[in-house]
Amino acid sequence: MVLIAVITAIALMSVIRGLDGGVKILSEINMVLALLLLLFILVVGPTGDIFATAFSGAAAYAQHIVPLSMPFGREDINFSQGWTAFYWAWWISWSPFVGMFIARVSKGRTIREFVICVILVPTVLSVLWMAAFGGTAISQVIADASAPITSAAQELKLFQMVSGFPFASLLSLIGIVLVLAFFVTSSDSGSLVIDTITAGGKENAPVAQRIFWCSFEGLIAIVLLLVGGSEALNALQAMAVSTGLPFTMVLLAMCVSLLIGLRKAYAELQAQTV
Known part of the structure; x- marks a missing residue:
């Protein structure tokens, strides 16, 4: 409950300062810390194994993405x-x-810039991140099947993995700050979106309205935790997941609409250049 209150308080300060003064600054700090931690693991960890994992994992992902996305003819139905x-x-x-x-x-970016910054760069960084931390953990287990990381609790495996590295305490601190920062940036950006929706699309809604939605989110999380604990949170999670199907239909319709809009814009551009 204390953690939820801290996250909500930091997100609240970010939301009050707005997109440029709060959310952007927190996001940049978040990315700098994440990149520093990634670079440290790449340099100090088993670099060769990490890059081997990155290339083999990316190749296997590309090869099996279609069959693994299908629910038919699979033995691992539970997975x-x-x-x-x-x-x-x-x-x-x-x-x-x-x-x-x-x-x-x-807003103001070209489609090329959008695709590069929203799809390509995050994909490459995600592959490197998974390969760096996953490859390092796998190397530790291969070197010692009884390594402490194998028996550590799920939420402690990261700290157990970096415990043998130089500056282990600092790395653990950065890991904690990163987890907190990821929660905060998700909360404040979500609050801004809800605020925009309820304001009828206005991007500069009253500050009091931002405070209300951010505080309300934190209050809901605390109430669910106190009333039902993890079961209530799981129920809320299941309800959120159940909205995936109707939103899938909306997304498909939006994809078709986007394609039509791009073709129309391209035709108009071609007509102007003739």
């Missing part, structure tokens, strides 16, 4: 339902918030 389908629905349910926020911060 398909618990991970593949769950995360597709989870991210699709997030799409209205994430899409509106990205659209707002991308």
